């Protein structure tokens with residue numbers, strides 16, 4: 455089945471090349487890879503299949519641009535980011551069309567992402583002039599101590615396909631605000647949105663070499679190694695799976711890079727008996743089914759206290775019945791396809807495993823071949839148990855498993871029984887419980903009585919094997935800066951003539 459792709463208002467935003475040193479370039483080898491519309495499986499364009507050699511050119515360009523870019527004033531960098539933000543807002547419709555085309559999410563969600571992504575540039579345009587150092591009272595008499603915040607240098611950025619715009623702007627925004635230059639490897643599945651952002655960077659007046667976007671699919675590991683093993687690259691910021699994060703950390707060890715890793719999650723979502731049912735159901739719908747379950751902060755395990763379990767299940771399923779699954783450009787579609795067949799297979803395996811072990815499917819549970827190979831029904835399963843695969847692995851798809859529980863202590867233990875800890879959610883109207891449980895959850899982010907926590911103003915990141923470092927917020931810029939301490943000796947002398 456096909457779907458009609460709306461034309462871009464500005465067709466020059468659709469680029470099929472990488473962007474190095476301010477120029478649109480092909481791979482040195484001339485090789486390309488195809489990019490597919492996940493809804494139709496049709497090829498929608500090509501991008502250069504870059505190699506280590508191409509990555510090196512991008513790293514060299516970023517290194518050459520760094521000495522002068524770091525000397526720009528924070529106010530100048532702020533203005534550049536603000537201009538880039540304005541251009542993203544002006545072109546949000548086109549950015550959204552590109553996101554839907556290569557990622558599959560419905561246009562309404564893609565527009566939301568375009569705005570969310572632009573907001574990181576706005577936020578960091580405001581943070582750039584506010585990177586303050588400290589003055590410190592020295593322990594040694596006559597010494598005066600202060601700190602300078604300096605850009606770390608050339609940064610390598612690697613991001614996933616699930617937010618083709620926002621995951622990149624969340625890294626480039628603070629990097630540029632700090633005075634760093636970047637080499638970003640765009641996701642192989644969704645490279646066109648990143649290329650459109652690069653085109654807008656030119657219009658925003660970002661100097662050549664400051665932002666470089668390289669592309670690869672099958673050569674991704676080689677390109678990744680070129681970045682992580684480079685002496686020139688001083689920092690790597692990665693968003694993606696925990697497995698790839700561990701690999702990149704090992705590869706970065708020889709050059710002892712500064713690292714930020716935003717990795718996989720397995721978010722517990724807890725509904726206590728005292729919760730407002732409607733609020734909890736709406737929160738669960740938003741958290742579990744955002745981007746068809748393909749966000750790192752999506753609820754993965756829904757724990758519902760026994761006193762409210764049946765009512766919650768009924769109300770939750772009633773909402774899921776209203777979903778319209780389809781192609782992202784089609785009117786009224788609320789949920790799109792998954793990104794590829796491997797994602798569908800994982801979702802199917804989690805459903806089959808749950809059913810085999812006694813889970814009851816309340817709605818969904820099947821692929822949707824009439825829509826296309828990558829479509830899966832939004833699914834709710836009840837009577838889940840801790841032995842099931844979904845309890846221990848991130849599904850990254852549209853399956854909600856409902857686990858019953860009895861006590862607060864029991865559910866916190868279950869929630870923390872994970873080697874990852876990115877987001878966690880719970881619903882309760884008891885203020886003391888709110889504090890108790892928020893403090894007890896082993897995660898980097900907690901949503902209380904809400905299923906949506908993402909905000910450029912709030913620090914985003916995890917604990918345990920969900921990684922380290924924080925993106926967004928007033929601390930996000932620190933990931934791209936180093937603190938230099940200066941001690942002035944021989945100070946504190948008497949005034950001359952005293």
Ligand SMILES: NC(=O)c1ccc[n+]([C@@H]2O[C@H](COP(=O)([O-])OP(=O)(O)OC[C@H]3O[C@@H](n4cnc5c(N)ncnc54)[C@H](O)[C@@H]3O)[C@@H](O)[C@H]2O)c1
Nearest residue numbers: 613614641642674675678693694695698716717718719750
């Ligand atoms: N914590 C967060 O903020 C966050 C955000 C989005 C996604 N994620 C996680 O990402 C995962 C889903 O995304 P995915 O399947 O694309 O993850 P992935 O780790 O396979 O890929 C992420 C990125 O890394 C690149 N990559 C893959 N192998 C590489 C290698 N050997 N060297 C260098 N780069 C490599 C990919 O091309 C892609 O651009 C989930 O686990 C999800 O939770 C986390």
Ligand SMILES: O=CCCC(=O)O
Nearest residue numbers: 616748749750751908
């Ligand atoms: O998928 C991970 C990031 C999603 C978000 O920023 O809300």
